[in-house]
Amino acid sequence: MSKSLQAIRGMNDILPEQTPLWRYFESTVARLCDNYGYKQIRTPIVEFTELFKRSIGEVTDIVEKEMYTFEDRNGDSLTLRPEGTAACVRAVLEHGITGGGQTQKMWYIGPMYRHERPQKGRYRQFHQIGCEVFNLDGPDIDAELIVLTWRLWGQLGIRDAVKLELNSLGTSESRGRYREALVEYLSAHLDKLDEDSQRRLKTNPLRVLDTKNADTQAVLVDAPKMADYLDDESRTHFEGLKARLDAAGIPYVINPKLVRGLDYYSKTVFEWVTDKLGAQGTVCAGGRYDGLVEQMGGKPTTGVGFAMGIERLILLLETLEQVPEEISRQVDVYLCAFGEAAELAALALSEKVRDQLPNLRLQINAGAGSFKSQFKKADKSGALYALILGDDELAQQVIGFKPLRGQGEQQNIAFDALAAHLATCVVQG
Numbered sequence: 001m002s003k004s005l006q007a008i009r010g011m012n013d014i015l016p017e018q019t020p021l022w023r024y025f026e027s028t029v030a031r032l033c034d035n036y037g038y039k040q041i042r043t044p045i046v047e048f049t050e051l052f053k054r055s056i057g058e059v060t061d062i063v064e065k066e067m068y069t070f071e072d073r074n075g076d077s078l079t080l081r082p083e084g085t086a087a088c089v090r091a092v093l094e095h096g097i098t099g100g101g102q103t104q105k106m107w108y109i110g111p112m113y114r115h116e117r118p119q120k121g122r123y124r125q126f127h128q129i130g131c132e133v134f135n136l137d138g139p140d141i142d143a144e145l146i147v148l149t150w151r152l153w154g155q156l157g158i159r160d161a162v163k164l165e166l167n168s169l170g171t172s173e174s175r176g177r178y179r180e181a182l183v184e185y186l187s188a189h190l191d192k193l194d195e196d197s198q199r200r201l202k203t204n205p206l207r208v209l210d211t212k213n214a215d216t217q218a219v220l221v222d223a224p225k226m227a228d229y230l231d232d233e234s235r236t237h238f239e240g241l242k243a244r245l246d247a248a249g250i251p252y253v254i255n256p257k258l259v260r261g262l263d264y265y266s267k268t269v270f271e272w273v274t275d276k277l278g279a280q281g282t283v284c285a286g287g288r289y290d291g292l293v294e295q296m297g298g299k300p301t302t303g304v305g306f307a308m309g310i311e312r313l314i315l316l317l318e319t320l321e322q323v324p325e326e327i328s329r330q331v332d333v334y335l336c337a338f339g340e341a342a343e344l345a346a347l348a349l350s351e352k353v354r355d356q357l358p359n360l361r362l363q364i365n366a367g368a369g370s371f372k373s374q375f376k377k378a379d380k381s382g383a384l385y386a387l388i389l390g391d392d393e394l395a396q397q398v399i400g401f402k403p404l405r406g407q408g409e410q411q412n413i414a415f416d417a418l419a420a421h422l423a424t425c426v427v428q429g
Contacts, residue, residue: 024323025156025310026129036105037105038105038106038131041107041108045110045111047090048078049067051296054296056264066114067080080113082112082114084132088108089132090296103135111125126311133305139244150164163272163273166269167258168226168230168238170226172266174230178228182208186205194215208220227256238268265288265289271284283308284306286305286306330361333422333426337389337390345389346364357423365377383404385401386401386404387399
């Protein structure tokens with residue numbers, strides 16, 4: 001017997017009973033982005049490998065160990081996108097939409113791919129929503145991105161479960177001075193560093209700050225601090241950001257070890273973290289990448305953005321029981337019809353109702369069946385009400401209206417009054 005077909009490890013199906021919550025989350029974020037003046041961009045899921053090597057950095061874990069890279073029939077090296085910022089930068093360069101200092105505020109949504117060890121909240125195909133802003137260099141836009149996410153947490157009912165962590169990485173010059181001091185300090189304690197940190201010390205020493213190893217964390221207690229090496233411009237920018245967050249009433253903590261896992265960040269970096277999901281605590285992260293566009297071959301163009309993991313935020317909503325009740329109900333009204341004539345009339349009547357109530361979720365029974373079986377389907381659908389149409393009702397030009405989720409007697413409603421009655425019971429109630 002051949003092996004049964006199944007999804008690739010770490011790449012999961014999102015089943016019909018799960019998608020309503022995904023759609024609720026995605027539409028909430030999309031509406032919020034629209035309200036803040038961000039326009040959607042859609043980029044391919046496959047890019048030339050060189051794009052990510054140049055943007056993310058060849059000595060990052062993503063490029064070294066996690067990317068899905070393959071050679072196509074033309075001999076080109078292609079990669080499934082591991083993150084969204086690089087593709088957005090490539091797009092604005094290719095289409096020239098940031099030329100002449102044009103400001104661009106955009107958002108994106110879609111799957112990303114990294115070959116990691118699958119675990120709860122961390123998958124090989126995962127989904128992100130992100131925002132990117134180009135040609136605005138002040139702390140005000142950094143603050144706006146954070147304020148936007150703060151408002152989102154409020155709309156989702158999870159503000160009490162997340163915490164904002166901030167840091168500034170300074171400019172490339174100040175970061176270079178800090179890197180030298182950090183390497184000098186850590187080299188004097190080499191025997192106390194874990195194997196991974198020893199490797200990173202030679203390739204990407206700032207990533208040592210992000211270690212989860214307890215022994216290495218103990219060494220870092222007395223390590224040089226990034227704040228002591230910040231240039232005046234970065235320090236002023238960071239103070240401006242904090243002042244705006246204070247004015248907006250958004251609480252935060254300064255985390256001097258926050259460096260992010262991508263090489264292109266500078267100045268502001270931030271993460272929204274939670275302690276409700278175990279080890280996978282980061283639900284949204286981002287920062288400023290003022291040198292990335294130039295690094296990719298464009299003219300000097302400032303940039304700042306964030307990305308949030310949809311799977312983790314969906315999991316957080318479920319963990320905190322913040323799933324709106326109506327999300328689990330995908331049908332408002334279930335129409336049961338008995339007999340050929342009633343089925344034909346039900347089809348015509350339902351379409352007239354849909355014309356008048358386009359937001360009504362009305363399902364007609366398919367596959368015929370007895371009174372008992374159709375009512376069983378109506379109940380299983382989660383509908384609030386059942387409509388009943390048989391030969392007797394058809395002869396009187398009425399339809400039975402029966403509450404399924406609460407008290408109330410069945411009553412007959414005239415065909416021409418049905419839409420108005422449903423508007424009162426369902427659409428407005």
